[in-house]
Each structure stands twice: as structure tokens, then as C-alpha cells.
Amino acid sequence: MDIGADVADEAGADPERGGRPYDVVLFGATGFVGELTAEYLAGHAPAGCRWALAGRSLGRLEALRDRLASGRPHLAGLPLVVADSADPDSLRELAASARVVATTVGPYVWYGEGLVAACAEAGTDYLDLTGEAEFVDLVYVRHDARARETGARIVHACGFDSIPHDLGVHFTVGQLPEGVPLRVDGFVRAGAAFSGGTFASALTALGRGREVLRAARERRLHEPRLVGRRSRAPLGGPRFSRETGTWALPLPTLDPQVVARSAAALDRYGPDFRYRHYASVKTLPMALGGAAAVGAGVAAAQLPPVRGWLMERYSAGEGPSAERRARSWFSVRFVGEGGGRRVFTEVSGGDPGYDETAKMLAESALCLAFDPLPKTAGQVTTAVAMGDALTARLREAGIRFRVAHRG
Numbered sequence: 001m002d003i004g005a006d007v008a009d010e011a012g013a014d015p016e017r018g019g020r021p022y023d024v025v026l027f028g029a030t031g032f033v034g035e036l037t038a039e040y041l042a043g044h045a046p047a048g049c050r051w052a053l054a055g056r057s058l059g060r061l062e063a064l065r066d067r068l069a070s071g072r073p074h075l076a077g078l079p080l081v082v083a084d085s086a087d088p089d090s091l092r093e094l095a096a097s098a099r100v101v102a103t104t105v106g107p108y109v110w111y112g113e114g115l116v117a118a119c120a121e122a123g124t125d126y127l128d129l130t131g132e133a134e135f136v137d138l139v140y141v142r143h144d145a146r147a148r149e150t151g152a153r154i155v156h157a158c159g160f161d162s163i164p165h166d167l168g169v170h171f172t173v174g175q176l177p178e179g180v181p182l183r184v185d186g187f188v189r190a191g192a193a194f195s196g197g198t199f200a201s202a203l204t205a206l207g208r209g210r211e212v213l214r215a216a217r218e219r220r221l222h223e224p225r226l227v228g229r230r231s232r233a234p235l236g237g238p239r240f241s242r243e244t245g246t247w248a249l250p251l252p253t254l255d256p257q258v259v260a261r262s263a264a265a266l267d268r269y270g271p272d273f274r275y276r277h278y279a280s281v282k283t284l285p286m287a288l289g290g291a292a293a294v295g296a297g298v299a300a301a302q303l304p305p306v307r308g309w310l311m312e313r314y315s316a317g318e319g320p321s322a323e324r325r326a327r328s329w330f331s332v333r334f335v336g337e338g339g340g341r342r343v344f345t346e347v348s349g350g351d352p353g354y355d356e357t358a359k360m361l362a363e364s365a366l367c368l369a370f371d372p373l374p375k376t377a378g379q380v381t382t383a384v385a386m387g388d389a390l391t392a393r394l395r396e397a398g399i400r401f402r403v404a405h406r407g
Helices: 032-044 058-069 088-096 113-122 133-150 163-173 196-206 209-222 255-265 284-301 304-313 322-326 355-370 387-396
Strands: 022-027 051-055 080-082 098-103 125-127 153-155 182-191 230-232 239-241 246-250 272-281 329-338 341-349 400-406
Touching: 022 032, 022 355, 032 051, 032 058, 032 355, 051 058, 058 080, 088 098, 088 113, 098 113, 098 355, 113 125, 113 133, 113 153, 125 355, 133 153, 133 209, 153 355, 163 182, 163 255, 163 329, 163 341, 163 387, 163 400, 182 246, 182 255, 230 255, 255 272, 355 387, 387 400
Parallel strands: 022 051, 022 098, 051 080, 098 125, 125 153, 182 272, 230 272
Antiparallel strands: 182 329, 239 246, 246 272, 329 341, 341 400
């Protein structure tokens, strides 16, 4: 690992902050979402936060720093860390230098495990943006135990996958009675474009069905069973939702798995918790068209030549323009029931995949670095690791959490 010589000496180790030079390091800073996250940190990191940019190319990091420092002279000396996901030594040095490492480098099943291993060994908190169930399960099997020993918190899915859903359910549960069975349904709507990196991650996950199932089975062999309580996230069937006035299509994403793991870890979710996760579509023709498109995508991803051709259509590191992102939005509506009460809540915001995802990742890193939080370690969800503290940060940052109706 190389650190820019002009800034290395400015990041002294602080014994009160674990004796490490940096509070937060952003790895993959020169990628599309990485740059957006760096921009957010440049405008919102608190005074005294010691943060750094990390990536493979010193030249690209320097160019990014120059852009960030335009109009912000205090960032002219922002530390730069050169590290490569293919170089384990550089990842170990990176992990040892920071209290929190946030990474945007995916697909994570290809490029992510080395950094998780380094952070678990060093006792460094780790955050990513993965929506890849296979990667999450592999990390649990291979690195959860060591992270628990060292005190590292491994927190996956700190963007649109899966913060609005995980914290949205956490917020909804807080509006319902304690100690009773709870049922929550989530309905997702969004208007947005995607980047090449997101497209590559999705195709990778769709094309690795056998590997995904194998990783899930192996996790079940290692994961302790929940005793005296139950937490489930079954795949619901397509239906018309009277609660939202839309057609509800089951979403087999990572999000419901994350919610179920939060519920398993937190007694506040009650003795018997169930969550179902849906895409919310206004009309039946749109619902049928969406289902057909997903089916075609899954079929195409099974054929390596077709998968490779599709990946070449979108280059990683590219994404929608600022103008397109400014028109983008998301809304997740939740219907929660339990103990004779019913509540309707909503989490909503702007561009989900990029602007808001960058905000969520940055605020998660700052939350782990600076907020008083429950003592946790190992692979944990955002609700378990940060819960109300992160919700408060995101509300302050403009993401809306609201109770729409109580029944």
C-alpha cells in the first residue's frame, strides 16, 4: 500500500481512536458511486474526521482529490491510499490504517472477500453496498467468527440494498406493540436508471444460481438456530394490494433476508415475525410486463456468452447523469400489523441507486465511527449495528421516514 507522500505525515495515529491514522477510508473512491460518496463526505464529514480516499490508481485518486478540493481548500491535502483487491498485503495495510472501511468495489463475490478478511483480522469495521446473497453467506461462513473475536462489525448492504427496507421495517416495528406476533409487508416503487457496476452485479448474481444455493446451505449449517422465537421472510405470491392500490410482485432480492436477520437478532420484533417484500406496480399489464422482463433476464444470465455480451453494453464506472438522477425517486411503503393494531409507514427519497445510496453509505460510515451504538461484532445488519442512530442521521440528511396512518 502506498500513501501519497504529501499527505502521509498529516494523518497521525490517535490513541483515543484506536491508534489508527484514519477514522474512515473509502475504497473504490474513483468508481461511479465511489465518487458520489466522496463528494458527500467532502460536504458532510464533521470537523476533525480523519478520512481518506483509496483505490488502485494514484493518478485517478489525485484527480478526484483535485475536484473535491475545488472550492474546498482544506481538502487539498486529503490522504490518498493506493490498494488493490487483488493484492492481499495492500488490503491488510489498508484495514490496519482505519477504524472504518467503506467499499464500493463490486461485484463483491469477485472482488470483495479479501477486504472483508483483512478487516475481520484487524478488528476494523467494514461496510459495503452488496446486494449479492451468495457473497453475504460466504462472508458469514468464512469470516463472522474471526470478526467476533476481534470486535469488527461487518455490515453489508448499506445502500438502497438494503437500508430503506431494513431500517424501514425497524421503524415500523417501533410503532407496534411489544411482545406479540408481528407481520410487515413492504411495497417498493422507484423511478431511476442504473450504472454498469449495478448491471454487472445483478447479472453475476442471476448467473450463479447453483453457487447461491450452495452458499445458503452452507450458511444454514453454521448459523445457530433461533430458540423460542421465529423470524421469517417467505416469498409471497403476486397479488393485488388493497393497502396500496397496486399490484404486488414478490421481490426475491437480498432485502427480505436482511430484514429477517435483523428480526432474529432483536427481541423487539416479537416472538413470531414475518416479512414479505414486493415490487409495487400500478397496473396489471405493467405487472405482467415486469414479470416477463425479469424472467428473460434470469434466462439470459444462465448463458455465459449472452451474459458477457450484456455486460459489455454497460461499462463499470459509468452511470446516469446528474440531470437524470435529479428526476429519480424511490418510495417504500410498509404495512405492519400486530396486537390488534395496524400501521402504515413510508421511507422515501431521491435517486435510489446513486445519490441516496452514496448518502446512505457515507452516513453509515460516520455513524460507526462517531455515534454511541450498541456493542456488536461479527456480521450484523444495519438495524442491529446502528438502528435508531442511523435512522436519525438519514432523516437529518433528507431521507423521509414517516407514519402515514395508524389503525
